[in-house]
Each structure stands twice: as C-alpha cells, then as structure tokens.
Amino acid sequence: MNPNKELWEKGDFTRIAATMRESGEGLVNGLGIKKDLKVLDLGCGDGTTAIPQARLGADVLGVDIAGNLVDAGNKRAKEEGLTNCKFQEGDATNLHDLKDDFFDLVVSIFGAMFAPKPFDVAKEMVRVTRPGGRIVMGNWIPNDPTLVAQILKISAAYMPAPPQAFISPMAWGVESNDIERFAGAGIPNEKISFARDTFTFNFSGAPSALLAEFRKYYGPTMNAFDAAEKEGRTDDLQKELEALFISQNKSADKNTTSIPATFLRVTVER
Numbered sequence: 682m683n684p685n686k687e688l689w690e691k692g693d694f695t696r697i698a699a700t701m702r703e704s705g706e707g708l709v710n711g712l713g714i715k716k717d718l719k720v721l722d723l724g725c726g727d728g729t730t731a732i733p734q735a736r737l738g739a740d741v742l743g744v745d746i747a748g749n750l751v752d753a754g755n756k757r758a759k760e761e762g763l764t765n766c767k768f769q770e771g772d773a774t775n776l777h778d779l780k781d782d783f784f785d786l787v788v789s790i791f792g793a794m795f796a797p798k799p800f801d802v803a804k805e806m807v808r809v810t811r812p813g814g815r816i817v818m819g820n821w822i823p824n825d826p827t828l829v830a831q832i833l834k835i836s837a838a839y840m841p842a843p844p845q846a847f848i849s850p851m852a853w854g855v856e857s858n859d860i861e862r863f864a865g866a867g868i869p870n871e872k873i874s875f876a877r878d879t880f881t882f883n884f885s886g887a888p889s890a891l892l893a894e895f896r897k898y899y900g901p902t903m904n905a906f907d908a909a910e911k912e913g914r915t916d917d918l919q920k921e922l923e924a925l926f927i928s929q930n931k932s933a934d935k936n937t938t939s940i941p942a943t944f945l946r947v948t949v950e951r
C-alpha cells in the first residue's frame with residue numbers, strides 16, 4: 682500500500698474539512714471562476730474548494746489519492762445536484778490519465794503539498810495546465826506560529842525520525858523551494874507570485890473537542906498519537922496540543938472554536 686494513501690485513508694478527513702467550508706468558499710470566490718472554466722482540484726479531499734468551484738459553474742475534476750474522500754466528494758456533489766463536478770482517485774506525482782495542456786485552472790489547497798516527489802508534482806501540475814492558464818496552491822508554512830504548522834511541528838517531536846531522503850511537505854511553504862520546483866517544470870521566476878492568506882477552522886464545540894476530532898480523524902495526528910503511545914507519552918502530546926488549540930482560539934464564546942491559520946498562497950501563470 683502507498684504510505685501516502687494509507688495516511689489519508691486512515692482517518693476521515695471529512696470531519697476536519699467540515700470546519701473549513703467557509704474559508705474554502707471564500708478562497709474560491711476570489712479566483713475569478715466563470716461558467717465552463719475547466720478546473721482541476723488536486724488533493725481535493727471531499728471538495729472543500731471543488732464543490733464551491735462547481736457551484737460557480739466551472740467544469741470541475743477533483744483528484745485525490747484517498748478513495749474514501751473521493752467517495753465522499755462524489756456523494757456531496759450528487760446531493761447538491763452538481764453534474765459538473767466529478768471526483769476520481771489519482772496521485773499528484775503522476776497524473777498519467779490526464780491530458781497535457783487541458784485545464785484553465787489547477788487548484789491545490791493543502792493537497793499536492795502532501796505528495797512525495799515535489800519536482801514531479803510541479804511538473805505534473807504544469808503539464809496539465811493549458812498555456813495561459815493558472816495554478817493556485819495553498820501551502821502551510823514551516824515554523825509559522827499558527828495552528829496547522831504548530832500541530833505538525835509538535836507531532837514531529839513524538840514521531841520516529843523520518844528516513845534521510847524524506848522531504849517535508851512543509852517545504853512547499855518556502856518561496857525559494859517553489860521557485861526551484863516550478864523552474865524544474867519550465868516556469869520562470871517572474872510567472873510566480875506569493876501572498877500570505879488565512880484559512881479559519883470554525884467548529885461548534887470547545888477547542889478541546891476540536892482537538893478530539895483531529896485525534897480521532899486526522900491521519901497525521903492519529904499517527905502522532907500512535908507513536909506517542911508506544912513511548913508512553915500520550916498525555917504529554919495531548920497536553921501540548923490542547924494548550925495550542927486553546928491559545929489559538931479567537932472565538933469569544935467558550936463553546937465554539939474559531940482558529941485562523943496562515944498559509945502561503947502561490948500563483949503560477951503558465
């Protein structure tokens with residue numbers, strides 16, 4: 682089994698994605714999507730951004746490595762009667778069944794960054810985008826003080842050291858890496874722009890209950906707890922993460938959670 686696929690099928694990311702819907706829709710509303718635009722949403726999950734793209738009339742293909750999330754996306758599209766939105770399994774490192782120069786827009790929000798072989802991923806995203814088209818990536822930023830970067834940083838301290846050849850997904854959150862990776866796909870520096878943006882996790886429960894969702898359903902957090910358990914350090918990890926979730930919560934109501942997280946938005950003009 683592909684370990685990347687195993688990681689994302691392990692939990693149920695739909696439970697986390699449910700807290701990201703408003704930000705997904707907000708981001709898509711700013712993309713200038715028009716009817717019949719051909720969009721690929723890569724690492725689409727259950728459609729946090731793909732579904733809003735289809736609501737705006739785009740012709741959307743969502744591709745994700747996790748079969749359970751592909752099924753969940755197709756179910757959501759069907760429930761909304763969106764016949765212009767289809768989800769299928771695929772790997773961002775090799776999109777062999779997608780044509781060259783086909784999509785007007787390729788979107789990957791916290792998706793392709795999790796695939797291994799980043800140079801292959803950049804090449805594939807560029808290959809399937811038509812000349813004159815656009816790629817928009819959202820990438821978490823290493824060492825950023827906000828939620829997701831901190832979850833991954835805290836978790837890493839409980840995990841066994843990765844193999845030497847391992848390239849952290851967070852490396853996509855560094856501008857110079859992105860320039861190098863897209864240069865490898867033939868994209869010059871001046872065609873790439875960067876901005877800081879925010880995604881907010883909104884949850885109708887206390888921060889500790891949101892953490893419980895991550896512990897139960899978010900593959901990377903599940904793995905961190907599995908590793909911590911082997912070392913007898915589950916309580917330490919729980920305490921560190923709980924302090925993080927509580928300190929990041931901006932909601933005035935103690936029974937709801939609203940946590941903004943900063944990411945790097947990368948736009949590539951093909």
Ligand SMILES: C[S@@+](CC[C@H](N)C(=O)[O-])C[C@H]1O[C@@H](n2cnc3c(N)ncnc32)[C@H](O)[C@@H]1O
Nearest residue numbers: 689724725726729745746747772773792795796
């Ligand atoms: C953090 S989730 C984000 C999902 C979605 N974009 C969203 O914002 O709700 C990361 C997604 O990337 C997918 N993914 C990870 N590695 C992948 C790969 N090699 N190819 C395609 N999808 C991948 C996972 O299955 C998961 O759905």
